[in-house]
Amino acid sequence: MSKASQKITKIIENILRVSLVFAIILAILEGSWEIVFISLLTFVLSYFPFWLKNKYQLEIPLDFELLIVLFVYASLFLGEIKQFYDLFWWWDIMLHTVSGFAFGCLGFIVLFFLNKTNKIKANPFWICLFALSFASLIAVTWEIFEFFMDQVLATNMQKSLFNTMVDLMVGVVGATVAVWSGFNFIQGKQKSYLSKLITFLVEKNSHLSD
Numbered sequence: 100m101s102k103a104s105q106k107i108t109k110i111i112e113n114i115l116r117v118s119l120v121f122a123i124i125l126a127i128l129e130g131s132w133e134i135v136f137i138s139l140l141t142f143v144l145s146y147f148p149f150w151l152k153n154k155y156q157l158e159i160p161l162d163f164e165l166l167i168v169l170f171v172y173a174s175l176f177l178g179e180i181k182q183f184y185d186l187f188w189w190w191d192i193m194l195h196t197v198s199g200f201a202f203g204c205l206g207f208i209v210l211f212f213l214n215k216t217n218k219i220k221a222n223p224f225w226i227c228l229f230a231l232s233f234a235s236l237i238a239v240t241w242e243i244f245e246f247f248m249d250q251v252l253a254t255n256m257q258k259s260l261f262n263t264m265v266d267l268m269v270g271v272v273g274a275t276v277a278v279w280s281g282f283n284f285i286q287g288k289q290k291s292y293l294s295k296l297i298t299f300l301v302e303k304n305s306h307l308s309d
Contacts (some may be wrong), residue, residue, distance in 0.1 A: 106230065110159045115172050116145055133252050134180055141175040158303035163296060195266045199234050199273025202294055206233030207281035208300060223285045227278045234274030238267050
């Protein structure tokens with residue numbers, strides 16, 4: 100990524116964070132504590148990639164970092180606070196599909212990297228099974244979180260049992276696509292964004308294998 104692209108990425112991230120700060124201030128003045136909590140949670144999670152970099156000296160592509168920040172912003176702030184889930188029927192389905200794909204990629208990358216650096220020994224089948232299971236667990240955990248929020252803060256994050264089941268199914272579909280892409284990458288049959296991401300992470304984080 101060029102320096103200009105890196106600068107634009109950082110500007111976008113900071114604009115999103117500034118909007119969250121304003122939302123938190125306005126919510127406090129209005130006494131909207133649910134908005135305060137969700138906006139604050141979104142703000143904190145937007146620094147998750149930065150935390151990973153500093154905690155584990157992990158190099159993450161800036162475009163992938165921006166995708167993480169945008170996803171958190173779109174799901175929590177736009178989805179819950181700005182009610183995009185109600186305004187656009189496809190918003191929830193899109194985000195859960197994307198999250199399933201993203202966590203499927205993450206699960207695959209973690210095990211692939213550990214196998215590549217000889218930390219573990221695993222064949223492609225087990226790497227893919229772990230990635231699918233990991234993404235599915237995250238999807239279930241998120242639905243439990245929504246249930247908890249609805250009970251504690253009287254929100255309506257779950258919407259309905261039908262909505263919950265659709266969220267889980269599209270999450271698994273997204274994870275399956277990621278796993279299939281990862282399997283094809285191992286077999287040398289596919290060049291995709293996932294393959295570029297894996298190559299970047301392996302090359303830039305070789306120090307983690309020491």
